[in-house]
Amino acid sequence: VTTTTAAETEKTLRIGEVAELTGVTARTIRYYEEIGLLDDGGDRAQGKHRNYTQADVDRIREIVRLRDLLGLSLEKLSRLLEAQTARAALRAEYHATEDPEERRRILDQLLVHIESQLELVQERKRQIAQLETELLDKRKLVKTRLAEL
Amino acid sequence: VTTTTAAETEKTLRIGEVAELTGVTARTIRYYEEIGLLDDGGDRAQGKHRNYTQADVDRIREIVRLRDLLGLSLEKLSRLLEAQTARAALRAEYHATEDPEERRRILDQLLVHIESQLELVQERKRQIAQLETELLDKRKLVKTRLAEL
DNA sequence: TTGCTCCTCACGTCACGTGAGGTGGC
DNA sequence: TTGCTCCTCACGTCACGTGAGGTGGC
Numbered sequence: 223v224t225t226t227t228a229a230e231t232e233k234t235l236r237i238g239e240v241a242e243l244t245g246v247t248a249r250t251i252r253y254y255e256e257i258g259l260l261d262d263g264g265d266r267a268q269g270k271h272r273n274y275t276q277a278d279v280d281r282i283r284e285i286v287r288l289r290d291l292l293g294l295s296l297e298k299l300s301r302l303l304e305a306q307t308a309r310a311a312l313r314a315e316y317h318a319t320e321d322p323e324e325r326r327r328i329l330d331q332l333l334v335h336i337e338s339q340l341e342l343v344q345e346r347k348r349q350i351a352q353l354e355t356e357l358l359d360k361r362k363l364v365k366t367r368l369a370e371l
Numbered sequence: 372v373t374t375t376t377a378a379e380t381e382k383t384l385r386i387g388e389v390a391e392l393t394g395v396t397a398r399t400i401r402y403y404e405e406i407g408l409l410d411d412g413g414d415r416a417q418g419k420h421r422n423y424t425q426a427d428v429d430r431i432r433e434i435v436r437l438r439d440l441l442g443l444s445l446e447k448l449s450r451l452l453e454a455q456t457a458r459a460a461l462r463a464e465y466h467a468t469e470d471p472e473e474r475r476r477i478l479d480q481l482l483v484h485i486e487s488q489l490e491l492v493q494e495r496k497r498q499i500a501q502l503e504t505e506l507l508d509k510r511k512l513v514k515t516r517l518a519e520l
Numbered sequence: 521t522t523g524c525t526c527c528t529c530a531c532g533t534c535a536c537g538t539g540a541g542g543t544g545g546c
Numbered sequence: 547t548t549g550c551t552c553c554t555c556a557c558g559t560c561a562c563g564t565g566a567g568g569t570g571g572c
Contacts, residue, residue, distance in 0.1 A: 238551065248552080253536060269543060269553050291498055293439055296535070322520045329517045336513065340506045347499045349440055354496060357489045364485065368478045371471050387525065397526080402562060418527050418569060445561070 233263075233273040240274045244282040251282065259285060259300055292342055305335050382412075382422040389423045393431040400431065408434060408449055441491055454484050 237248045244251075254260045255272075260281065266272060284306075288299055309332055316328045386397045393400075403409045404421075409430065415421060433455075437448055458481055465477045 236551075237553095247537080249538085250536065252553095257535090271544065271552055287498075287502065290442055291495075291502060293442065326517065326520050329513050329520075332513050333510065333517070336506055336510045340503070340510065343499060343503050343506060346440075347496075347503060349436075350492060350496045350499055353436065353440060354489070354492050357485055357492060361482065361485045361489065364478050364481050368475065368482070371475050371478075385525075396563080398564085399562065401527095406561090420526055420570065
């Protein structure tokens with residue numbers, strides 16, 4: 223078929239390869255599709271293999287990273303990623319317009335999204351740093367005592 | 372009863388208070404007891420209320436912190452806390468002996484435990500820092516573009 | 521004594537894990 | 547064509563959530 227688009231011909235990865243590349247299981251990938259976290263491709267016949275692009279790999283990596291580092295439920299993650307998708311749409315709008323007022327409005331929205339994510343991340347960072355400090359203090363104490371012997 | 376020990380008379384907190392202090396639900400506390408993460412007190416009659424000490428509150432806080440920040444399963448966490456308990460026992464041994472050889476051996480073991488925990492924490496820290504850097508870069512880019520308008 | 525907190529089942533849920541039995545595609 | 551990967555149920559599991567119905571203790 224010569225009518226396939228560039229994006230479709232890119233869809234060359236199979237679920238096992240994606241699993242390998244992202245570090246999750248095929249079951250997890252199917253589950254994320256099931257709950258709407260990943261696109262189902264839309265036109266796959268029953269029983270046929272799923273195909274993925276590099277963009278899918280990137281999205282799964284992003285999901286896994288936020289899931290593991292921020293400890294969010296998949297529902298909250300879903301909302302956060304919707305915002306991410308909205309940002310991608312904003313970027314498209316941004317490039318489509320030349321109007322400075324319009325561009326400023328778009329960039330302001332982007333900034334809000336980025337900063338709300340930053341706050342989540344920095345809160346985590348503070349907690350981790352606190353835990354690290356306590357462990358370093360304990361280690362120092364033990365080392366001091368060892369030196370005294 | 373005048374034969375109760377100091378530790379027992381300390382057991383004055385109820386499950387709801389502990390839940391409030393630690394930020395978890397009473398169900399979670401009962402569940403942790405169920406799977407052996409928390410001591411069951413041993414001598415409570417069927418249907419009677421559970422009682423807790425400040426030490427229990429501290430332990431639950433530690434569990435929650437490691438659970439949330441390191442993302443460990445409760446089984447792995449259980450093993451890690453066993454090591455923690457072993458360290459407490461080591462400290463007792465440490466104070467019980469005057470022999471420098473013995474003390475050095477105990478301190479060396481403590482050091483190993485602390486450093487394995489530190490590695491877990493620092494790996495997390497690196498991941499979080501990486502994510503933070505990416506977000507800060509994105510923010511800077513957007514701010515630069517805003518300034519250009 | 522009253523009201524609130526706690527108790528014990530026991531089923532529900534989220535985020536997958538784990539087969540069973542069958543089919544797709546290099 | 548063969549072997550490997552993938553497919554779809556569907557039940558299992560971990561870490562709790564959520565009632566139902568009943569009792570404990572200030």
